[in-house]
Amino acid sequence: MQPARSxxxxxxxxxxxxxxxxxxxxxxxxxxxxxxxxIWNLQMHRLYGTGGTQRRVSSEIWINAIHPDDRAxxxxxxxxxxxxxxxxxxxFRVILPNGDIRHIRSRAHYYDDGSSGTFVGxxxxxxxxxxxxxxxSNQKAIAEARTLALEASTAQIEYAAxxxxxxGLPNRRFFDRRLAELSNDPLRERLAVLHVDLDYFKQVNxxxxxxxxxxxxxxxxxxxxxxxxxxGFVARMGGDEFIILLSDFATIRELEVVAEHIVRLLKQGVSxxxxxxxxxxxxxxxxxxxxxxxxxxAESDIALYRAKKLGRNRVEFFAPHLKSELSRDRRIAEHVxxxxxxxxxxxxxxxxxxxESREIVGIEALARWRHPKRGVLGPEAFLKVTNTLGLMADxxxxxxxxxxxxxxxxxxSGIAVPRIAVNTSAxxxxxxxxxxxxxxxxxxxxxxxxxxLETIFLDELEDEVLLNISLLKQMEIDIEVDDFGSGHxxxxxxxxxKPKRLKIDGRLVMPITISPEQRSxxxxxxxxxxxxxxxxxxxxxxxxxxAKLLRRLxxxxxxxYAIAYPEPAADLGARLLVERxxxxxxx
Numbered sequence: 001m002q003p004a005r006s007x008x009x010x011x012x013x014x015x016x017x018x019x020x021x022x023x024x025x026x027x028x029x030x031x032x033x034x035x036x037x038x039i040w041n042l043q044m045h046r047l048y049g050t051g052g053t054q055r056r057v058s059s060e061i062w063i064n065a066i067h068p069d070d071r072a073x074x075x076x077x078x079x080x081x082x083x084x085x086x087x088x089x090x091x092f093r094v095i096l097p098n099g100d101i102r103h104i105r106s107r108a109h110y111y112d113d114g115s116s117g118t119f120v121g122x123x124x125x126x127x128x129x130x131x132x133x134x135x136x137s138n139q140k141a142i143a144e145a146r147t148l149a150l151e152a153s154t155a156q157i158e159y160a161a162x163x164x165x166x167x168g169l170p171n172r173r174f175f176d177r178r179l180a181e182l183s184n185d186p187l188r189e190r191l192a193v194l195h196v197d198l199d200y201f202k203q204v205n206x207x208x209x210x211x212x213x214x215x216x217x218x219x220x221x222x223x224x225x226x227x228x229x230x231x232g233f234v235a236r237m238g239g240d241e242f243i244i245l246l247s248d249f250a251t252i253r254e255l256e257v258v259a260e261h262i263v264r265l266l267k268q269g270v271s272x273x274x275x276x277x278x279x280x281x282x283x284x285x286x287x288x289x290x291x292x293x294x295x296x297x298a299e300s301d302i303a304l305y306r307a308k309k310l311g312r313n314r315v316e317f318f319a320p321h322l323k324s325e326l327s328r329d330r331r332i333a334e335h336v337x338x339x340x341x342x343x344x345x346x347x348x349x350x351x352x353x354x355x356e357s358r359e360i361v362g363i364e365a366l367a368r369w370r371h372p373k374r375g376v377l378g379p380e381a382f383l384k385v386t387n388t389l390g391l392m393a394d395x396x397x398x399x400x401x402x403x404x405x406x407x408x409x410x411x412x413s414g415i416a417v418p419r420i421a422v423n424t425s426a427x428x429x430x431x432x433x434x435x436x437x438x439x440x441x442x443x444x445x446x447x448x449x450x451x452x453l454e455t456i457f458l459d460e461l462e463d464e465v466l467l468n469i470s471l472l473k474q475m476e477i478d479i480e481v482d483d484f485g486s487g488h489x490x491x492x493x494x495x496x497x498k499p500k501r502l503k504i505d506g507r508l509v510m511p512i513t514i515s516p517e518q519r520s521x522x523x524x525x526x527x528x529x530x531x532x533x534x535x536x537x538x539x540x541x542x543x544x545x546x547a548k549l550l551r552r553l554x555x556x557x558x559x560x561y562a563i564a565y566p567e568p569a570a571d572l573g574a575r576l577l578v579e580r581x582x583x584x585x586x587x
Contacts, residue, residue: 027123350563508540
């Protein structure tokens with residue numbers, strides 16, 4: 001009975017194993033390496049979807065079920081194990097009869113009983129594991145890609161936060177950090193800041209447009225960077241300002257060379273849209289030799305202010321006395337602002353007479369400041385500071401309104417008021433709101449003329465300014481060119497502007513009594529103006545001899561101390577009344 005019990009136990013073990021294999025969905029197979037006989041259990045048929053139940057199967061069933069892309073590798077794995085009589089390990093895809101693709105993992109031990117070798121193995125479906133692993137791999141790749149993208153984005157944000165978007169140069173934030181780093185470096189005692197401000201940039205931006213302004217900024221950035229020595233640092237501070245930070249210099253002359261080179265380069269102008277845009281640079285320089293850079297930027301800004309005040313296109317070094325000078329100018333600017341608000345700026349008037357008849361044909365309004373403590377101040381006391389600190393447009397507007405008020409008073413007194421010329425700055429001329437502001441003033445026709453400085457770049461007037469000038473002419477406001485001969489206007493510029501009159505600069509007029517060359521030059525200007533149909537006013541007429549010579553040279557109108565001094569509105573009104581009653585010309 002013992003053998004029967006053992007057999008029963010064995011069968012029970014087999015049934016339990018079969019149940020376990022079935023539950024785990026693991027297929028069991030045998031492969032005789034000598035005879036090629038293959039035996040599958042029922043689960044193997046399920047794994048391969050054969051629909052069969054037979055134990056003995058052809059090896060072709062297995063081979064043909066393997067995915068074509070995996071077949072060679074799977075067979076190579078098996079053949080290698082057979083040849084080496086070693087365990088077999090492989091993983092491959094199979095294509096089920098219904099077209100589904102499953103991932104199979106196969107493992108087998110090699111048994112050798114002395115007469116033949118047999119592989120006894122197991123296989124199970126690992127598709128879910130493979131898909132999960134693949135998904136995890138994909139998610140990992142996505143996560144890594146996102147991390148890289150985040151790092152790149154962070155780096156881009158950090159770069160953008162410290163660089164100027166237009167020129168690509170470091171910005172103010174980057175400059176401050178770099179200056180702090182150099183200031184804390186014990187090996188660098190010499191530090192210098194070159195503060196660069198583009199001259200005429202606002203005029204370019206206003207007259208030629210923002211695209212032209214951007215072109216100037218980008219070109220300027222390239223020019224400045226090309227000059228800075230190795231180890232130097234260039235940043236755009238905003239607007240039209242750039243900063244150069246130098247630490248490795250031996251002498252002050254090295255700083256001068258760099259700054260002067262930049263001035264020369266930028267003075268050449270920038271080509272844009274077929275036109276040459278005039279540019280320039282004013283540079284303020286400050287340096288220390290003790291490593292204490294805390295005040296460098298402020299000191300370079302003070303030096304820059306002085307460079308602009310002295311005429312632009314120049315280099316100035318900081319000196320301690322400049323602080324008090326800047327402080328004084330800023331106080332003046334504040335007083336100017338308050339003076340404009342309080343109506344302290346008033347026009348004084350200088351008459352202009354016909355060179356032949358000596359009759360009054362025009363008046364020029366000149367700005368004066370009735371200072372509450374210092375009395376009446378001429379333009380030398382405030383004009384340069386007003387221009388440097390950007391208050392000219394406000395002053396122009398205040399003068400025009402005052403002139404119109406005075407003109408109304410004179411007219412109500414029965415005076416036939418001749419045209420009145422008022423100065424107009426580049427800032428006001430390029431203001432897109434100018435025409436609407438003037439229309440609100442209801443300026444009578446032929447009552448006012450605008451005097452434009454020749455330095456407004458007559459050769460480079462662009463669409464916006466030309467449009468304003470055209471609309472001024474439609475409003476019957478004459479256009480005059482002031483100080484002709486002091487700048488760079490050409491005949492082409494005059495043709496483009498088509499002014500009613502031009503005024504020869506007094507510095508050209510003064511020497512004509514003693515200089516044949518100057519007389520010839522003034523005569524040439526008159527000839528050009530006549531050829532273009534432009535009237536000529538000569539200012540700076542100091543003597544009767546000046547008046548006679550200018551009349552012979554062909555000037556139409558005379559203005560100067562030999563004719564009359566500038567006078568307040570009340571005095572001019574009285575003069576005009578006397579002239580009206582006498583009905584005569586100015587003696």
